[in-house]
Amino acid sequence: MQIKKKLLKNFIIQNILGFITSTYIYLVKFTSSIQYENQSIPEEYWKKDKPFILAFWHSQLMMVGFSWKIKKGVNILASGHTDGRFGAIVGKYFNLNNVPTSNRNKSISLRPIFKLLNDKNYIGITPDGPRGPKEVVSDGIIKIAKTSKTPIIPIGFWSSKNFKLGSWDSFLITLPFSKCSFVWNEPIKIPYDIEDNKIQYYQKLLEKKINQSVRKAQINCQ
Numbered sequence: 001m002q003i004k005k006k007l008l009k010n011f012i013i014q015n016i017l018g019f020i021t022s023t024y025i026y027l028v029k030f031t032s033s034i035q036y037e038n039q040s041i042p043e044e045y046w047k048k049d050k051p052f053i054l055a056f057w058h059s060q061l062m063m064v065g066f067s068w069k070i071k072k073g074v075n076i077l078a079s080g081h082t083d084g085r086f087g088a089i090v091g092k093y094f095n096l097n098n099v100p101t102s103n104r105n106k107s108i109s110l111r112p113i114f115k116l117l118n119d120k121n122y123i124g125i126t127p128d129g130p131r132g133p134k135e136v137v138s139d140g141i142i143k144i145a146k147t148s149k150t151p152i153i154p155i156g157f158w159s160s161k162n163f164k165l166g167s168w169d170s171f172l173i174t175l176p177f178s179k180c181s182f183v184w185n186e187p188i189k190i191p192y193d194i195e196d197n198k199i200q201y202y203q204k205l206l207e208k209k210i211n212q213s214v215r216k217a218q219i220n221c222q
Contacts (some may be wrong), residue, residue, distance in 0.1 A: 065094025156213025
């Protein structure tokens, strides 16, 4: 087990696995049909070069790069541990830039996030990541949106052929020759002057909207 962990942390091994993983994901894309619902919602922001925070469950990371329809990439928040570094390697093949928010000492810095948003860049956050609980929105994304005055746009994904890993998030692996669906939802704008005790309301609202999008994507794949 220790040897396996050391191998997975090896830079060369990670890059080889990252290439294999990205090749598989592209295979899924090119053999599958992908439907987009409510894409006019993000297009309003893309056309005006207005930033927003993309919100989706951690389990749906595999295909999320194909939801993005502009050259300007989306910056995905990630931890500095092994999973985050591997995600950065895979993400570079899909116009996804990983932004580490913590290091090995587990200290967290939000400065890079606010700088990116201030420079009109897009941020992607898995509000139940990086360690869960699964499909429960943490208060971090709400506080970031509140402080930066940036709207959150939820998205959900599903595929007709898939299986789930035995990981904490039940990570979704889409199989080739699938029918896939992305469903965007209405933006959530967090008032700058809300009190901390009102943040939980927006956590539940975001949770509800992501789940609505996932359910609609499931229906679309039937």
